[in-house]
Amino acid sequence: MSPISKPRSPSPEHRIAFFQAFLRKPKEVGSIIPSSRFLMRRVVREARVDRAKLVVELGPGTGGSTRALLRTMRPDAKLLAIEINPRFARLISQTISDPRLVVHVGSAEDIAGALRANGLPAPDVVLSGIPFSTMPRNLGLAIIRSVHEVLRPNGRFVAYQVRDRVEILGRQVFGPGQKQTELLNVPPMRVYRWEKAAR
Numbered sequence: 763m764s765p766i767s768k769p770r771s772p773s774p775e776h777r778i779a780f781f782q783a784f785l786r787k788p789k790e791v792g793s794i795i796p797s798s799r800f801l802m803r804r805v806v807r808e809a810r811v812d813r814a815k816l817v818v819e820l821g822p823g824t825g826g827s828t829r830a831l832l833r834t835m836r837p838d839a840k841l842l843a844i845e846i847n848p849r850f851a852r853l854i855s856q857t858i859s860d861p862r863l864v865v866h867v868g869s870a871e872d873i874a875g876a877l878r879a880n881g882l883p884a885p886d887v888v889l890s891g892i893p894f895s896t897m898p899r900n901l902g903l904a905i906i907r908s909v910h911e912v913l914r915p916n917g918r919f920v921a922y923q924v925r926d927r928v929e930i931l932g933r934q935v936f937g938p939g940q941k942q943t944e945l946l947n948v949p950p951m952r953v954y955r956w957e958k959a960a961r
């Protein structure tokens with residue numbers, strides 16, 4: 763049997779955990795339900811996840827988006843999922859059994875530290891579903907700077923967001939990016955994409 767087990771669909775327990783976390787910390791969770799499969803398909807395509815050797819996911823939540831990434835990723839690739847909520851991180855570790863996945867409890871501000879702690883090199887892609895519009899502006903800027911710092915040249919940063927705060931911050935660090943909208947998600951979501959310039 764392949765060591766890569768088929769990721770299971772999110773259980774009602776995951777949905778309840780997501781909603782409860784939203785009630786406790788609405789600004790940190792940023793959404794009452796996980797992303798739709800239509801949104802994740804678009805995100806995966808924009809990030810070129812199928813070509814990546816190392817993907818970093820910021821804010822995997824209960825793991826629906828993580829499953830979508832793993833379904834597309836190469837068998838020899840790695841996924842580092844950085845989640846600030848220890849309960850979410852535990853749920854993901856308990857439900858997704860895949861040797862490509864490393865779950866790290868911590869804040870997206872310190873991606874370099876998370877990579878170092880897990881012996882991982884510069885990622886090809888960083889994906890983010892964390893809510894930039896409800897966090898302090900300086901924290902959002904620090905997170906995007908840390909994305910830019912760790913990405914390998916020509917690497918992509920893809921962020922899906924309801925509001926445009928990430929666009930304003932992302933422009934300061936990466937320059938202008940690409941924007942799309944996915945209507946088949948509750949609520950409709952903007953998908954931003956940047957590429958780190960090659961030196």
Ligand SMILES: C[S@@+](CC[C@H](N)C(=O)[O-])C[C@H]1O[C@@H](n2cnc3c(N)ncnc32)[C@H](O)[C@@H]1O
Binds near residue numbers: 792793822827828
């Ligand atoms: C809108 S949810 C997205 C969940 C999942 N990726 C999805 O698409 O369904 C945002 C997630 O970001 C996490 N988060 C918020 N701030 C964070 C930070 N600074 N570092 C890491 N994770 C963070 C939250 O705990 C939550 O799991």
